[in-house]
Amino acid sequence: MKNFEDIKYICGIDTLYYFCESSLTYDDLFLDILDQMECVKGKFEKKEIEYDNADISISINQVTLSSLGKSEGYYWFKDINEFFKIGFKDTQTNRGLHDIRVQLLGNGIYTLGIKSIVEFIDAMIEGFIIKEHPITRIDLNTFIQYDLGFIDKSMFVTRKRNYSTISEIGGANEIQTLYVGKPPFKLRVYNKALELKQSKKQEVMEEYFRVNGFDLVQPIFNVEFEMHRSHLRAFNIITIDDALSNAQKLFKQAMDDIRLIDLNTISNKDIENNTKNRAKTLPIWEFIKECYSIEDFLQVTSPLERIKRKATIYDDTSFTKEHKLLIRKGLINSVTITKELLIQNLDETVQELHEPTSPMPKPFHYPKDFIPLEIKQFDGTKQHFRLLRNGQLIKPVNVLSVTRLSDFELLQYLDDITADFKKEGMDFNTTNKRYKVAYDEAVRRKLKPEIPF
Known part of the structure; x- marks a missing residue:
C-alpha cells in the first residue's frame, strides 16, 4: 500500500437520481406547466413555423x-445551466411512481455540490412537494491518477451470478471501458x-481535476459503481440522506463484491476450473477501496443566490443556438x-462594440405633480384621489407593472391590448399609451423590433 501514497484520487458521486414527493397542490403546478407549453406551441403553430423541444420553455418560480x-x-x-433535469407527470397516470423525478448532472454536481442543487430544486417547487427525496439511482466513484489500461475482463471475480456479465471496449494493448454486471x-x-475529449463538460471537469491537483497530461481513470433502487433497498437505503450517510459502506462493499485480482497468485488450473476467487x-x-470517503466531496456547497446568478458557459455552439431562436422569435x-x-444588424452591432461609448447621464427625477388624498365615504369605505397642481381632483388608475411580467x-x-383596439367604446388614447409602455418593455427585452409610434 505504501507504494501508492503519492497517487492522486478524488472520491465522490458522479450521478444522482431521485423522486420528489408531491403535495396536494401539485395538480396546480402540473396544469400550469401544460398551459405554458401549449401557449408557446400555439404561437409557433399560428405562424405555421416548425419547432423543436428546445424551442419550448417554461418558468417555475422565476x-x-x-x-x-x-x-x-x-x-x-x-435548467438553462444544465445543472439538473426534472420530469413532471399527471397524477392520474403511472400511480405507482412519484409525480416528480430529478436527475442531477455533472455541471452542477462538480461546481455547486449535491446538497446545494437539491436545496435549489426544493425552493423552485416549494409548496408543491413534501420534502422527502426517495432515491432511485446513485453512482459512487473514484477518479484516480493511475493507468488502469492494463486490466481486462479475465482479471475480475464476482460474488454473485448476476454480476458476472462482463464486457470491454478497447484496443489490443489497453482498455478504454470495462463493464461488470x-x-x-x-x-x-x-x-x-x-x-473528456468527447464530452460537453470537458471544461468543467478539467478545472475540477486541476483544483484537486491532477496532472491532465497523465492518465486519469474512473472506477464507478452504478446502484439502482432495488439494490439500495437491500441495504435499507430509501432516501438521498440514507445514501449519502452510507456511501462509504456501499462503495467498499461493492469493491469486495467485484474484485480486481492478481492472476499471478493462482495456478493455471484454478483459472481453467473457474476458481479464480482464490486469487x-x-x-x-x-x-481505491480503503481511500473511499465522500466527507470532503459533500463540503462543496453554494448558497441559493449564487446558483440563481450562475452564468452559462457561452461558446460558439451557444451563440448559434441563440441566433436561431432569435430568428424564430x-x-x-x-x-x-x-x-x-x-x-446589416451584425455589422452595426460589431461596430458599436468596438467604438468607445460615453457614460449615460443619470436620469432626472421630477417631483410629484399631485398630492395623494384619502376620502372616507358614508358607508365607511375609503377612496383614494390625486389633487393636481391646477386644482383638479382625479381618481388614479390601477396600473399594471409590465416590468414584473415574464x-x-x-x-x-400585448395581444390582449391589440384586441382592445377593436372593441367599441374603448378610449383609444389610453389604450394606445398602454400598448406603447408594454411594447417599449418588449423592445428592451428584445422580444419585439424597435419601431416608431
Whole structure:
C-alpha cells in the first residue's frame, strides 16, 4: 500500500437520481406547466413555423426550464445551466411512481455540490412537494491518477451470478471501458481523460481535476459503481440522506463484491476450473477501496443566490443556438427577416462594440405633480384621489407593472391590448399609451423590433 501514497484520487458521486414527493397542490403546478407549453406551441403553430423541444420553455418560480420532450410518462425539462433535469407527470397516470423525478448532472454536481442543487430544486417547487427525496439511482466513484489500461475482463471475480456479465471496449494493448454486471448493480472502469475529449463538460471537469491537483497530461481513470433502487433497498437505503450517510459502506462493499485480482497468485488450473476467487486482490484495488470517503466531496456547497446568478458557459455552439431562436422569435412576431437585414444588424452591432461609448447621464427625477388624498365615504369605505397642481381632483388608475411580467406574460398582454383596439367604446388614447409602455418593455427585452409610434 505504501507504494501508492503519492497517487492522486478524488472520491465522490458522479450521478444522482431521485423522486420528489408531491403535495396536494401539485395538480396546480402540473396544469400550469401544460398551459405554458401549449401557449408557446400555439404561437409557433399560428405562424405555421416548425419547432423543436428546445424551442419550448417554461418558468417555475422565476426559474426558466427548457423542454426535453416526453419519456416514460414524464414531461422532461432541464435548467438553462444544465445543472439538473426534472420530469413532471399527471397524477392520474403511472400511480405507482412519484409525480416528480430529478436527475442531477455533472455541471452542477462538480461546481455547486449535491446538497446545494437539491436545496435549489426544493425552493423552485416549494409548496408543491413534501420534502422527502426517495432515491432511485446513485453512482459512487473514484477518479484516480493511475493507468488502469492494463486490466481486462479475465482479471475480475464476482460474488454473485448476476454480476458476472462482463464486457470491454478497447484496443489490443489497453482498455478504454470495462463493464461488470448489469442494472441494478454495475461496475464501470474507464479512461476518463479519453472520455473528456468527447464530452460537453470537458471544461468543467478539467478545472475540477486541476483544483484537486491532477496532472491532465497523465492518465486519469474512473472506477464507478452504478446502484439502482432495488439494490439500495437491500441495504435499507430509501432516501438521498440514507445514501449519502452510507456511501462509504456501499462503495467498499461493492469493491469486495467485484474484485480486481492478481492472476499471478493462482495456478493455471484454478483459472481453467473457474476458481479464480482464490486469487489475491490487486493492491491498487485495495488502495481505491480503503481511500473511499465522500466527507470532503459533500463540503462543496453554494448558497441559493449564487446558483440563481450562475452564468452559462457561452461558446460558439451557444451563440448559434441563440441566433436561431432569435430568428424564430422574429418570424413568430411577423418581422420581415432577410439576409441583408441580418448582415446589416451584425455589422452595426460589431461596430458599436468596438467604438468607445460615453457614460449615460443619470436620469432626472421630477417631483410629484399631485398630492395623494384619502376620502372616507358614508358607508365607511375609503377612496383614494390625486389633487393636481391646477386644482383638479382625479381618481388614479390601477396600473399594471409590465416590468414584473415574464416574457410570455408580456407578449400575451400585448395581444390582449391589440384586441382592445377593436372593441367599441374603448378610449383609444389610453389604450394606445398602454400598448406603447408594454411594447417599449418588449423592445428592451428584445422580444419585439424597435419601431416608431
